[in-house]
Amino acid sequence: MSKTFKIYAVLFLVIAVLLGVLELSKKEVIDWRKNFDINQKSPFGLYVFDHEINQLLNNEVTKSEKSPFAFYGQNTKILPHNILLIQQNLDKSSAEKLLAEVNKGSDAIIINQHFPKFLEKQLKFLTTVVNYEDKNVLKLTDTKFKNDTVFIDKFPSSNGFYYLSSENEILGKSDYYKSELQANFIKINYGKGHVYLHSEPLVLTNYYLLKPENKKYIEDIFSYLPQRKTVWFVDSKSADSEAASSPLRFILANPALRYAWYLLWVGLILFVIFNVKRKQRIVPIIEPLKNTSVDFVKSIGNLYLQEGDFHDMMAKKSRYFLHRVRLDLMIDTKELDENFAQKIHLKTGKNLEKIKEVLVLIKKSQDPYSSVMKEDLHTLNKILDEILPQ
Structure with missing residues (x-):
């Protein structure tokens, strides 16, 4: 073993030990962004809900990466069913397809912070914003659910509904300030079916679902849906389970493996640089062929x-x-x-x-x-x- 190789080996070990010490002493930073991603275990991801929804709806849930417009364009003869959307940007074409299915007897539950103007006009409701500061309490209006509430103590959306038509029914309200009761869960009759709108998708995130006292509130929300097949429309970026489980994605998603991967490449690059610089042969000068x-x-x-x-x-x-x-x-x-x-x-x-x-x-x-x-x-x-x- 050459002396140069021993020096490189010692430097490599020293760097590895330093990076290991830094990694062990580093405090993990919590990602508080509202991503609503079914593959994210961060506080506001939907990882727990994704694993519990089959039990919640009796194993009759089908996830679709397609938009409602594309899905119902290919499934024109589907029987009445339940429709679930969570924090989705619903375009007009998809909203029209969704309402057409509801009109034929399906039930749709849309849990969004904001709703498109087309939907407000079609279903005859308006949304508003109420300042709850940083806290909010959600409860249901049905007396049998009076003890089932959720305390929102992290970044409430503060959105609600007002100017409801006579066909609409208030199923849930915000009750943090007694002087301000704001509807956040409503039921709208549409054709042969119903549309349920909830303005606080945070209740389905990991942070709140992992609290045992919130479980009943979630069960109560979905109890309004009949027992039948449910189609859950998810974002394609979060539904690609194969890509999420790929080896490289798995390595980069874990801090320890990610730093080990980077360290491996840095070591290989340094090894190549120092060895090629010393051992490269002299390039002979070749006279170009003369054009005769x-x-x-x-x-x-x-x-x-x-x-x-x-x-x-x-x-x-x-x-x-x-x-x-x-x-x-x-x-x-x-x-x-x-x-x-x-x-x-x-x-x-x-x-x-x-x-x-x-x-x-x-x-x-x-x-x-x-x-x-x-x-x-x-x-x-x-x-x-x-x-x-x-």
């Missing part, structure tokens, strides 16, 4: 010039030009007549007289008995470069 194409062209040109065979050079130049006409301009070159000249003129836009002049020279180059001068070759080359530049 120009020299070859010059040699061929000098050869023809010395031979003085202008007729042969003119014939080759003519054949190359006709080849390009066939390939680039898509013009047949069998007949070099007036029609051929007109086609080239139309395709290239070049002077017709010069095109006719060059055709005369091309025909001259094709005649093995014609006499070609150096001036003929020069004129041909110049005009061809004007018609079809290289």
Whole structure:
């Protein structure tokens, strides 16, 4: 074992011990954000509710990541059932589909801090905000539930309902300040079914569900739903259980494993940096291959010039030009007549007289008995470069 490797090993162990000490001494920070995520164990996640809902509703719950609009678009003949939404941004299309199902006999319970204006107008209710400071008590109006309450002591939403029509029924109120009784749980008859609206979704979060005294209140809320199948619409970001249980997601979700993962990568990167820097071979200088194409062209040109065979050079130049006409301009070159000249003129836009002049020279180059001068070759080359530049 080399001395350098021993130094790296010691440094690696020292860093690992320091990170371990820092991790053990670090105080865990509680996430008090209202995420309403079924995979989150933070205070305001829905992890506990997600695991208890089947028992609460007698194992008849189906979760759907799709919006109500997409779900009912694919399930057009579904029997009357219960519908559950918790803290969802309900768009107008989904709300219309949901109300259509309620109209046919389904019951919907929506537990949201805020409700869309379309729903307020359609169901004839209004929402308001009452300042409860930082505390609130929720109770139910039915006398048989009079002892079942929930004490909201962390970030109440302070939302409620007012201006209810005669068809609406108040099922629950806020009762922290005796002078202010505010409806927060109402029942609305709609067609053959009913819509239940609750304005405080915090009652379903981990923080409140883990308190035994709150259990009865939650059971009372859902007791208004009939015993039948329930479709729970959840956010796709929180319903992706496969992604949530993936190995990397699991590692990053646990602080100890997350720091171990980071430490592993930092160690590997440092090891590669220090070893590559010392052990890299000298890169040899390789001369690039010399381009001899120009020299070859010059040699061929000098050869023809010395031979003085202008007729042969003119014939080759003519054949190359006709080849390009066939390939680039898509013009047949069998007949070099007036029609051929007109086609080239139309395709290239070049002077017709010069095109006719060059055709005369091309025909001259094709005649093995014609006499070609150096001036003929020069004129041909110049005009061809004007018609079809290289």
